[in-house]
Amino acid sequence: MALASKAKIFHFEIVESTNDVAFELLKEGEKSVVVVADWQTAGRGRNGKTWESSKQKNLLFSFGVSHSIKDISLYLLQVIGSLATKKTLEKYIDKERIYLKYPNDVYVKTDDEYKKIAGIISETNYLNENNCHSVIGIGVNIMQVPDKENVPNAVALAECTKLKNEINIEKITLELKNNIEEILTNSEENIFNTWTKELNIIGKKIIVLQEEKKQYFALSILKDCRLLVEDSEKQQKIIDNGDTIRYEFQ
Ligand code: BTN
Secondary structure, three states: OOOOOOOOEEEEEEEOOHHHHHHHHHOOOOEEEEEEEEEEEEOOHHHHHHHOOOOOOEEEEEEEEEEEEEHHOOOOOHHHHHHHHHHHHOOOOOOOHHHEEOOOEEEEEOEEEEEEEEEEEEOOOOOOOOEEEEEEEHOOOOOOEEEEEEEEOOOOOOHHHOOOOHOOHHHHHHHHHHHHHHHHOOHHHHHHHHHHHHHHHOOOOEEEHOOOOOOOEEEEOOOOOOOEEEEEEOOOEEEEEEEOEEOOOO
């Protein structure tokens, strides 16, 4: 893929959002950056949510790149973020316990529960009709789940690894950066296929949060990464980034 290049790493103590800093650096002329911070005062999650994290406890990471629109299908950015995050966590947690949740969360099986360990958001600013700046923002709970009361189904890496003493946020930053760069050397088709295989969602029962009482079945993942589902009356519907869904991982 034409996007493959080595990113420069920038570390900050406090920022509003590492995604915003990545955009600023790209605007100043950097081609490819990784921005990490010890703390964010206005961390962004998907669908207008905030992303909370205590100081120096977790990975707050953004990968930014300046590129031409032809270089990559933008909907693959989140996919790259989630595949790279899963790969990074596989060094610390058994592969079989890590699940990608559609569209772009990473979950870990702990006892009999599945809990969110990481979230991914991708954002793009268009410079003109040919060029843009894109940022993949990744938050991974490393040492601490920010707010157990409000996020009961979250887990931190330290709670679910046997390698607690080997956890080092700087090292994980490099591992995640390398995994993103490695994935970017693959073809779009290969990335998409790896992702759909990892997701393993086809044929599963899907509950859409806004329609709790209704049940859908996952039919296929469209080329633009949206999910095609069907209800019991064979009515089809497309699920995208703005929807929150529930389904059994296994
Ligand atoms: C989600 O699950 O809703 C996505 C959360 C993404 C959070 C990360 S933390 C680093 C980067 N900077 C932000 O402001 N957000 C992302």
